[in-house]
Amino acid sequence: MTVTSAWLSPDSQTRADTRTAQIGALTPVTDIKGRSGVLPGSDGGVYRVTGLWLAGTTGTMSGTVGVGRAVVQSSIARGAYPVAVTEPVPLTFTDGDALHGRIDLVVLRIYDDEYDGSGRSEAAVEIVRGTPAAVPVAPAVPDVSLPLFTVAVAANTSTGGGGIPWTTASTDLRPTTVPLGGILPTRSDDTAAGGYPGHYRDITDTLQRWSGTAWVPYPKGLGGIAPAGALTTGGYSGQYRDTSAGQLQRWNGTAWQPAVPGPAFAQSLDAGYTTSTTYTSTLTDTAVTALTLNFTAPPSGSVIIALGARAYTTSSETTTAHMSPQVTLGTTVIWAADDERAASGSGAVGKSVSTQLRLNSLTPGATYTITAMHRSTSSTVPAWFDTIYLRTDPIA
Structure with a gap:
């Protein structure tokens, strides 16, 4: 027999049965049940798992499931069945339906x-045959x-009709399982929860730890800089990573922030005007509805804010055009626009x-927004602004 299971045969159990099927405790799912799966491994350690691989024969309806070891978990009373396939198992799929395709399922x-x-x-x-349909689905997995x-x-598929296109027709579903305490290698579509906090798995070349509620990327080299693409979520506040753009970032506990906040700059080269005598971000006759600039507060909590424009007042030498910054944190106004902080021009x-202005007492790591605000000192004289810019520079 090429497919054996320890502690299953009612007649006898050979020593070979025991040796080939014995794999030890497996990845836990509950306190008494384990995870069903194929044991990982390959010759030379090149692949994640090669056991029980399905290889089709080109131009035919035949395939072969290769050797390998696996564990199939049943109920608590029945326990887990260790299985070893010691010789390849041939399979033959029935011809396709005349009208519709179907999806067959290969199971252990x-x-x-x-x-x-x-x-x-x-x-x-064995093969669990699917039902032909206009939109076929795989059959349920047997108990x-x-x-x-x-x-x-596909419909009308047969050996005489070219057979199954094996390179595109088969989809790998094999889950993996490892001995208790081992790191579980999984596919990228594996959504199964961990068995316990501290359970580790390797997925898409990333080591993850089960926190009790979610898989969390494990820091690569505690205290070191994670290479670009290695982490999407930081493992701890203060962790650093490189990005594909070459920027060094720091994890603040909820988001990646520039490790060294640099100057931030925004500009508008489209002129616009206002006749509002109170500060407004909206200018008329411009495509830029409002000029804003986001910046991250540095560790010192202090920045230099610079702003400017080319300003003039239509046909008036006495009216003044004021441009002042408004600084907000979310919906909270930190600095309201004010003439004392304005760049002003007339004529x-x-x-x-x-x-240029200094702003202090910011929350390090928080993201603030500067909005360019404008007003005229006369409701009948347009105050024009062109080549508008905003800039922030962190203070160490």
Whole structure:
């Protein structure tokens, strides 16, 4: 027999059965049940798992499930069935339906007459045939079975008609399991929860730890800088990572922030005007509805804010055009626009005006927004602003 299971045969258990099927305790799912799966491993350690691989024969309806070891977990009373496939198992798929395609399921199935009354006490690799349909779906996994692959069988598929296109028709479903305490190698679509806090898995080349509620990327080299692409979520506040753009970032507990906040800059080269005598962010006759600039507060909590524009007042030498910053944290106004903090100009000829201000007592790591606010000192004289800019520089 090429498919054996320890502690299953009612007649006898050979020493070879015991040796090939014995794999030890497996990845826990509960305090008494384990995770069903194929044991990982490959010759030379090149692949995550090669056991029970389905290889099709080009131009035919035939395939072969290769050797490998697996565990199939059943109920608490029945326990887990260790299985070893010691020789390749040939499979033949029935021809396709005349009208519709179907999806077949390849499984490793346990028959145990003591519990299921099947008259069989053995492990088997077999095909569960799907139902032809306009939009076919895979059949349900039989009880006490481990899904290995799905195989799409198109309408009118047969050996004489070219057979199954194996490179595109089969989908790998094989879950993995490892001895208790081992790091579980998984596929990128594996959504199963961990068995306990401190349980580790390797997924998409990233080591993750089960926190009790979620898989959390494990820091690569505690205290070191994680390479670009290695982490999407930080493992601890103060962790650093490189980005694909070459920027060094620091995890603040909820988000990645620039490790060294640099100057931030925004500008508008489209002129606009206002006749509002109170500060407004909106200018008329411009495509820029409001000029804003976001910046991250540095560890010192202090920045220099610079702003400026080319300002003039239409046909008036006495009206003044004021531009002042408004600083907000979310919806909270930290600095309201004020003439004391304004860059101001007057006259019918445009003049470049600017000012610099120091803002203190910011929350380090928080993101603030500066909005350019404008007003005229006369409701009948348009105050024009062109080449508007905002800039912040962190203070150490």
